[in-house]
Amino acid sequence: MIIFSSATKTAALLFSFLLLFMYVPVIAQTNTSSIKGVVVTADGRPAPFVTIGLQKLGIKTVADKNGSFVLEQITAIEDTLYISGIGFIPYKQGLQIAAGTAINLGVIQLQYYTAQLQDVEITGRIAQSYKSDYSFALTKTQSAVKDMPQSVSTVTKELMKDKMAMHLVEVLDDVPGVCRYSGFNEYSLRGLHAENPPLINGLRAYNSQLTNPMLVNLERIEILKGPTSVLYGNTDPGGTVNLVTKKPLQQHEHAIDILTGSWNNFRAQGDVTGALNTSKNLLYRLNAGYENKESFRNQYFAKSFQVAPSFSFVPNDRIQLNLDISVTHTNTVADRGQPGFEDDNNLLSTPIQLMVTQPGDYLKETNVASILSFSYKLNKHISFNSAYLNYITRQQLSEHGIEDFITDDSVYLYYTNRTANTTTNTFTKYFNFTFNTGKINHQLLAGYDYIKNKVDFTQWNGEDEDFGEETGIVGTFSLKNPVYFKRPVDEYEREEEEEDEEEGGFEAEQYYTHGIYIQEQLSIDKWKILASLRQEIFRSTGDDKIADNVLMPRVGIVYALAPNVNVYSTYNRGFDPFEPSARLQVFNEPFKPVLSEMFETGVKADLFNKKLSATFAVYQVTLDNVVVNANDPSNPDLYTQRGRERAKGFEAEANGNILPNLAMSLSYAYNNAKIIESVKPEEIGIIKENAPLHMSSSRFKYNFTKGILKGFGISAGHTQVGRRNTFDANLQLPGYCILNAGVQYSFSRFIVACNLNNIANTTYFTAAYNNISKWPGAPRNFMLRVGYHF
Template sequence: MATILLKLKKTGLLIILAFLFQNASAQTGDIKGIVKDQEGKYILSANLALKGTSYGATSDGNGAYHISGVPAGNYTLVFSTVGYKQFSKKISVRPAETTTLDIEAETDVSELQTVEVTGRKESSYKNNQSFSATKIEMAIKDIPQTISTVTKELIQDRQALRLKDIVQNVAGINEFSVYDDITMRGFRNSGSSGRLMNGLRTHNNFWTSPLLVNIERVEFIKGPASAAFANTSPGGTVNMVTKKPLDESRQAISFSTGSFSTYRIQGDFTGPLNDDKTLLYRLNLGYENAESFRDQVFNKSFVVAPSISFLPREGTRFNADFVYSNQHTILDRGRTIIQGTKDLFATPMNFNVAQPGDYLKQQNLALTLSFSQQLSKKIAFNASYMKFRYDELLNEHVHAAYITPDSIRMAFTDRNSKFNGNNLTAYLTFKFNTSVLQHTLLAGYDYIDGYNISYNRSAIGLANGVGDFSLKNPSWKLRPVESYTYAAANDYSSGSRFKTQGVYLQDLVQLNRFQFLLSLRQEFYHYPVTSFSYAGSNIKTAQDQNALLPRIGITYALTKDISLYTTYATGFEPQAGGTLSNPSTGGPFDPLTSDLLEVGAKGEFFNSRLFAGVAVYQITQNNVLVNANDASKPDLLRERGQERARGFELEASGRILPNLSVQVNYAFNEALITEDIENDINKRVGLTKENAPKHSSGSWIKYTVRKGALNGLGIGLGHSQVSERETFDRTLQLPGYVVFNGALYYQVKRLQLSVNLNNLTNKEYISGGYNYERNFPGAPRNFLLTVGYTF
C-alpha cells in the first residue's frame, strides 16, 4: 500500500510540474527574423536585444536570429552592430506564438574615421578596415599592398601573450630569435629599429617581445612603408593597435595557469562614463609570473593601460592612451653548443650559460594623444602625439669566446640604459572632384626623435675574476660580481640620438572601378654632432641623410567582393645610431634603400565572412650591414652590397560559419644575396639570406558545437611550419620543423574554460639563431589552462 501511495504522489507531482511548465510556456513567445544590409547581404554577429531585459541573440552566418522564451508583453527591440546605424523598433510578444521581424540595416558612414579613436566591435579572425597603410580608414581589400592582421579573437584563442607568439599566423614571417626579432619576407625586422603603436613610432627594446595585453589587433604591413612612416624595414612594418573604448559596457577577466609554473591574470573593462556616451573609457590590466623550460630564465611582468575617448559633438574626437609595462626577466642569449658539432640536438634544449642572479629589468611608458576635427563636410584635421620612455637595468654572464670546442670564456656585463622619444604627426584631408575623378587628398608633417643614454661596464675571463665555463661539465652558481675587475666603463651617452622630419602628399583617386594611390614623401634625417667617451677616447660623429620616397598603387574592383592590385613603393633606413656611434663597428656606412614591386588579388567570400588574398612580390635592399663574424671583434660589421627577396603568399582568415573560424597561410620566399662588396673573398653572391626560410606556413581552425548535449564545446587545431634556414655561420644550418598545437574550449553563458596544448608531439626544434654560440630552441610540449568570465 505504501508503495502504491508513493507512486501516486510521484505521478501527481509530475502532472503538476507538467501543468506548470505548460502554463509557463503558454505565457511566453519567441522572436525571430533575418538581418540583411541594403544590398541584401546577410549580416553576421549583429546584436539583437530587448531593451531593459536580459533577452537577446546574435545573428548567425545566414543573418538569422532567434530569441526564445520571452514573457508575453510589449518590448523595444534594439539592433546594433559595427558599420551600421543602430535603431530600435516596438514589438509585441504573444503567448505560445513566434513573432517574425526581418531587419534591413542601413550603413553608418560615420563609422569611417580619419583617426581611430573609438573601439571596433568585430569579433572575428577577419579585420575589415585599416588606417595603417594610408593614414585614412580604408577597406583592406581596397588597399594596394598586403596587410595581414592578427585580431584579439585569435590572440585570445591562442592564449598568446607576446608578439613572437603570433607570427606563425602570418604568411612570410618567422622568428629570427626569441627577442623582438623577426623575419618578414626574408628581411630582419626588430623592435630596436622601431615598432608602431597606433601608427606612431615606439622604441621597444630589442631583448623582449612586446606584450599583447592591451592590443586590439596587430597589423603586418608587407614591404617598405616609408611613404607613410619614414624609415621602415623593407620586409614590412608592424603596427600594434591598442584597444579603444566602446560605447557599451563590457567587462572581462581571466585567470591562467599551466606549464613552467605559469600564472597569469588579465582584465578588460570598457563602457560609457556618462548617459550621453560622449565620454568613454577602457582599462586593460595584465600580470604574469612564470618560469621557463630554459635554465635560469623566468618572467615577471605587469601592464596597466587606461584609455579615454571624448566625443563632445559630431565631428570632434579626442583620445588619450597610457601604457605602462614592467618586465623582470633574464636576457636569454640562447643555447651555446659544442663548436663545429654535426648534432645540433646533442646539447639539452634547456641549456643556458646564464648564471643565478642575472637579471633584465625593463620599464616602458607610452602616452598617446589623438585629436580629430571635421572642419567641413570635405575637410578634416588630424593630429597624434606620442611620448615614449624606456628604462633598462641589465646584469648578465655571457659567452665571450670558445677556448676549445666544448669550453668557453665567460664575460659579465652591467648596463644601465634609458631611451626617450617623441613622435608627432599632423595632416589635413580634402575630398573633392575633378571631372569624373574623386579625390581624397592628404597633406601632412611628421616629426620623430629619440635619445638614448647607456652606461656599461664589463669584465671578461679568468684574469678579471669571471672565469671560464665547461659545456660538458657546467657549473651554475651565484658569482661575486662586485669583486670582478672591470675594464674602463663605456659611455654611449648619445648612442641612439636622432631626429627625422617628413612632409608628404597622398592622393587617393577613384575612377569607376579603379583606385589610384599616389604618394610622395620628402624625409630629412639628422644624426647630430655628439661628443662622448668610449673607453677613454672622445668620439665625434654626425650624419644627415635625405630621401625622396614615392609610392604608386592601383586597385581594380573586379567584382564588388574581389579586387586586383599592383604597387611600387620605396623604402629608406638610416643606419642605427648605435652603429654610427660605436667605433668598434667599423663605420661609417651608407644608409639602407629599398623598393617593392607587388601584384596580387584580395577578396571577401562566404557572404563577406572570409578574407583571402594572394600576393607575388620582389623586394630589393641595398647597403645591408651584417656581422663580420670575427670572434676577436664581436661588434665588427661589414657592408653587403644588395639583397633581394622574391616570392608569393597565400592567406585566408575569418569566420566561415558562426561556429567555424579559420586562419591559414603559406609563403614561398627566396631571399638571396645578389651583390657583395667582399664577394671576391667570401663568394657570398647567390647564397640564401640568414634566417630566411624558403617555405613557411601556419594555421588555426576553431570549431564550436552549438546544439545538443555538447553545446558550448569547442576544439582548436593548428600548426607552424618553417623550412631549413641559414645562420651567420655558414657551417651551421637550422633544420626545418613542423609543430602542431591544439585547444579545447567550453563555454557556459558568460563563463569560458580553455586548455591550450602547444607542441602536441613534443617536437625538438630550433625557432631561430645566429651561430653555434646563440641558437634558440622552441618550447617542449606544454599547456595553459584559462578560466574567463565576462559580465
C-alpha cells in the same frame, strides 16, 4: 444556519482581497505581450550586448553574449523596434503588437558600417572574427583591406585569445612571410631582417630588442608588407609591424581570464569598458595583465605586468579625442641562446635547456607609452588629425656570456652591466580633403611628421684579476657539465667602455627626423589609384653624424574585377638609416642608409558573403647597404654592413568565419631571399640567413551549437618553417612542422579552454646566428584558461 464570528468574517474578507490582488496581475499579464529574438553580425556570429528597444514605449534591453534578447510587459501598440551598437548600421523594424501575444522575430542580422567611420581610430571594434575588414595604417585613413594596393596581414584579438598568447612573438608565426630572426625582438619579413621599432597606432615607438611586447591591450596586430617609408619615414624594407590598441566601447563589458600552464606558467588578464556618463560620449577602457613563468630553458624566468587605460571623448560628430596609456614592466634575463661546442655544428651537442646565464643575472625593463589622438572635422569635406606619442624605456642589464673557448666544451665568461634610458617623441599632423571633379572622387591627404629619439647609455665590463688585466674574463664555465652558482659580481674590477670606433665603441646619441608628405586617392568607376610622395630629412648627432635627405614615392592601382574581387599593383621605395640604439656598432665610418624598392601585384577577395578575406600577392624587394649581425660570439650586439639583397616570392592567406561557428586562418609563403652583393665574395648568390624558402600555418576552430556537445569547441593548427641558413656557412637549421590543438567549453558567462602545443614533441630551432647563438623551440606544453565575461 451557519453563523460566522466577526474574526472569521474578517479573515474571509482578507483572503478574498488577496485572491483578487493576485488575480489582477494575472489578468494584466495575459493582456501584455513579449518580443524575443537573436541578433547576429553580418558574418553570422552572435552580436553580444547590443541595445534593443521600442521607440514609443521606451522599453529597452541588452542582448546577452549569444545575441539573444527578450522584451516583456508590452502593451498593445504599433511601435518601432530598434537595435544599435558600436560599429553597426542601426536596425529598425515596424511592429503591430496585439494584446497577449508572444512575438518571435527569429534571427536579425546587423550590417557593419562600410563607409569611413573615423579619421583616426577612437572607438573600439565590436566584430569578433579572425578577419579584419579595414585598416588605417597603410593610408592613414580608414580603408577597406581589399581596396589597398599593398598586402596587409592582420592578427585579431580573437586569434590572440584563442592561442592564449601574451607576447608578440607568440602570434607572428601565423603571418605569411614572417619568422624569427633570433631569440630577441627581431624578425625576418619576406626574408629580410626587421629590427626597427613597431608602430603603435601608426606612431613610432622604440625597440630595445631584448624584451618582447605584451599583447594585453591590443585590438589587432597589422603587418604592412614591404617598405612603408612614404608614410612613416625610416622603416624596415620587408615590412612594418603596427600594434593597434583596444579602444573604449559604449556598452559596459567586463572580462577576466586566469591561465596556467607548463613550467609554472601563470597569467591573469582583465578587460573592462563602458561609458562614464549617461550621454555615452565619454568612454573608458582598462586592460591589465600579469605573467609569472619559468621555461624549459634552465636559467630562464620572467615576471611581467602591463596596465593600460584608454579614454575616448566624442562630444559630437565633428570632434574625436582619445588618450591611451600603457605601463609595462619586465623582470627577466637575456636569453643569448643555446651554445654548442667549439667547431662542432651538431645542433644537439648540448641539451636545448642549456644557457650560459648565471644565477643573479637580470634584465629589468620598464616601458611607458602615452598617446594622445585628436580629430576635428572642419566641414564634411575637410578634417584635421593630430597625434603624439611619448615612449620612455628604462633598461638595466646584468649578464654573463661566452668570451672565448678554453677547450671544445669549456668557455671563459665575460660580464656586462648596462643601463639604457631612452625617450622617443613622435608627432604627426595631417589634413584630409575629400572632393569630386566630375566622376572622379578624390581623397587628398597632406601632412608632417616629427620623430626624436634620445639614448642615454652607460656600460661597464667586469674583469677578474686572476685571469689578467684587460682580458675581459671573469670566470669559466663547462658546457658539458654545467655548474651554476652566484658569481661574485661585486668583486669584479670595472673596465669602463671606451668610446673608440676602431674597437667598436660608441657614445650616447640622438636622432631626429622630419617628414613632409602628400597622398592622393582617386576613385572612378572600378578603378582606384593611390599616389604618395614624401621628403624625409634625417639627422643624428654625436661623433658619427648622419645627415640624409631622401625623396620617396609610392604608386598603386586597384581594379575591381567583381564586386568582391580586386586586383592591384604597386611600386614603393623605402629608406632606413641605422639609427642610434642601445647596442654597439662595427664601423670605421657611419653606416650608409638602407635603401629599398618594391614591386608587388596581387588579388584580394571577400568570399562566402564577405565572411572570408583572402589575399594572394607576388613581390620583389631589393635593398642596398644591408646591416647584419657581425657574427662575433664574444660580442653578440655588434653589427656590420655588407651589400645588396633581393627577395622575391609570393604569399597567400585567408582569414575569417565561413560559418558562424567555424573560424579559420590559413597562410603559405614562398620566399627566395638572396645576397646579391657582399663584402665577402663567398656570400654572393646564397640564400640569406634565417630566410626559409617555404612557410605555412593554419588554425581552425569549430564550436558545437546543437545536441549534447552544445557549448564545446575544438581547434587545431600547425606552423611549418623550411630550412634556414645562418651566419655560419657550415651550419643550417633544419625545417620543422609543429602541430597544435585545443578544446573549450562555454556555459553561462564562463569559458574553460585548454591548448596543447607541439603535440609531437618535436625538437626544433626557431632561429640562429651560429652554433653558439641558436634558439630552440619549446617542447610539448599546455596552457589552461578559465574566463568569465560579465
